[in-house]
Amino acid sequence: MIIIQGMNKNYKPRWIAELMRNSLENACVMVLTGARQVGKTTLLWNEPPFSDWNYYDLDDFDTFEMAKRVPSELLAPENVVIDEVQRVPELLNHIRSLVDREPNRRIVLSGSANLALMRNVAQSLAGRAIYFVLRTMTAGEMQGVPYQPILKNLLENADIGRINCRKPKSSLEFMLWRGFLPPLMSFSQIDHIVRWWESYIMTYLERDLRTLSAVASLVDFRNVMKRLALSTGSLLNETEIARDTGVSQSTVHRYVNLLETSHVAVRLRGFYRSKSKRLIKRPKVYFMDTGLLAFLMDLYDPQAVKRNDSIGKLMETYVFNALMTHIEMLTPKGTIHYWREVGGREVDFVVEWRGQILTIEVKASKSVSFKDFDNITRLMEKSDNVACGVVIYGGDEIVQFGKSFIALPWYCL
Numbered sequence: 001m002i003i004i005q006g007m008n009k010n011y012k013p014r015w016i017a018e019l020m021r022n023s024l025e026n027a028c029v030m031v032l033t034g035a036r037q038v039g040k041t042t043l044l045w046n047e048p049p050f051s052d053w054n055y056y057d058l059d060d061f062d063t064f065e066m067a068k069r070v071p072s073e074l075l076a077p078e079n080v081v082i083d084e085v086q087r088v089p090e091l092l093n094h095i096r097s098l099v100d101r102e103p104n105r106r107i108v109l110s111g112s113a114n115l116a117l118m119r120n121v122a123q124s125l126a127g128r129a130i131y132f133v134l135r136t137m138t139a140g141e142m143q144g145v146p147y148q149p150i151l152k153n154l155l156e157n158a159d160i161g162r163i164n165c166r167k168p169k170s171s172l173e174f175m176l177w178r179g180f181l182p183p184l185m186s187f188s189q190i191d192h193i194v195r196w197w198e199s200y201i202m203t204y205l206e207r208d209l210r211t212l213s214a215v216a217s218l219v220d221f222r223n224v225m226k227r228l229a230l231s232t233g234s235l236l237n238e239t240e241i242a243r244d245t246g247v248s249q250s251t252v253h254r255y256v257n258l259l260e261t262s263h264v265a266v267r268l269r270g271f272y273r274s275k276s277k278r279l280i281k282r283p284k285v286y287f288m289d290t291g292l293l294a295f296l297m298d299l300y301d302p303q304a305v306k307r308n309d310s311i312g313k314l315m316e317t318y319v320f321n322a323l324m325t326h327i328e329m330l331t332p333k334g335t336i337h338y339w340r341e342v343g344g345r346e347v348d349f350v351v352e353w354r355g356q357i358l359t360i361e362v363k364a365s366k367s368v369s370f371k372d373f374d375n376i377t378r379l380m381e382k383s384d385n386v387a388c389g390v391v392i393y394g395g396d397e398i399v400q401f402g403k404s405f406i407a408l409p410w411y412c413l
Helices: 015-024 040-046 061-071 091-101 118-122 150-155 172-178 182-186 190-212 218-230 238-245 249-261 288-294 302-307 311-328 369-383
Strands: 028-035 054-057 079-084 106-111 131-132 265-268 284-287 336-339 346-353 356-363 384-395 405-407
Touching: 015 054, 015 311, 040 054, 040 079, 040 106, 054 061, 061 218, 079 118, 091 106, 091 118, 091 218, 131 346, 150 311, 150 346, 150 356, 150 384, 172 288, 172 311, 182 190, 190 218, 190 249, 190 288, 190 405, 218 249, 218 284, 218 288, 238 249, 249 265, 265 336, 284 288, 284 311, 284 369, 284 384, 288 311, 302 311, 311 336, 311 346, 311 356, 356 369, 369 384, 369 405
Parallel strands: 028 106, 028 131, 054 079, 079 106, 356 384, 384 405
Antiparallel strands: 265 284, 336 346, 346 356
């Protein structure tokens, strides 16, 4: 059945919506994916022209049955939004045939599974779909700040003159602990936030995992998730995780793949285009939200972030996800890596776009000095085309150290 949409007066515009609108002219099929509760459905209900299209949710039993038995009825309207499409993957063959016959059709497919990583889906939509990933909200989106091409400005000319940073009212520690999913914006009581994350993980384990793949033991899966959380921002070592959890390495590998397919975690690859040959090539893993990471690390109140000395991991996780949002906005999309030498020198993030490189270090401290750029300087010596070195830190001032070195408050992203 058609779901009647309604405007949400508390809706905060998402930066990616304008990019999606601009793609309608050339894309017959648009795929919007992202983790549960990042706001995919809310975006499609509130952003024109998608808010005026026929909307079908395959979580609804009747709609699910219609998609299974009479997909032509579901696809009859000219412009359609189909949510939770991963529940009926065979529907994609009908969509492929339809847009091949009627190229003026426009269809948006949404879901919490990364369809680009699902082999049967990728084959069905090859050459017909454009993909977008909606991530957790940035500090700017939470405060209603319009999108600013910060990465583009930094990559092209290290320009900080047009950066508009609006400091949030809540503290850094509280925001990192609570997380950046839209439903959490109205939460202020600690107990409510903890219970929300409990329910979130339970829903994810019971719903998404069983849709995507058979998981023999949910307890084992949760233990792997919690152990993986402790390794956030570090090199992924599946052998160690298997040893610590008592789960086989092959199972750990499959669980990590499931986390990535459902947008709960992302593997970050190393940066290899360097004159140095002594580089670490294992990936790192980052979770999709700081609040989820805090919960998996057993941090049940904001003060625990300070006591546990874990603010660095949370801060790095926020910056990674914010950078992924900004990279999604670039045309063409940029890429992101980390850089690490065998000797231990490391740069947290390396963004590449149109042949230019932006190097980024993350510091949770409230102050910054030129010494914080030491590893960035090392990478600059090893690689060409480094446009700028940036330190994202926990303070409140934009500081420029010469032409090529800039410190930015975390909420500028």
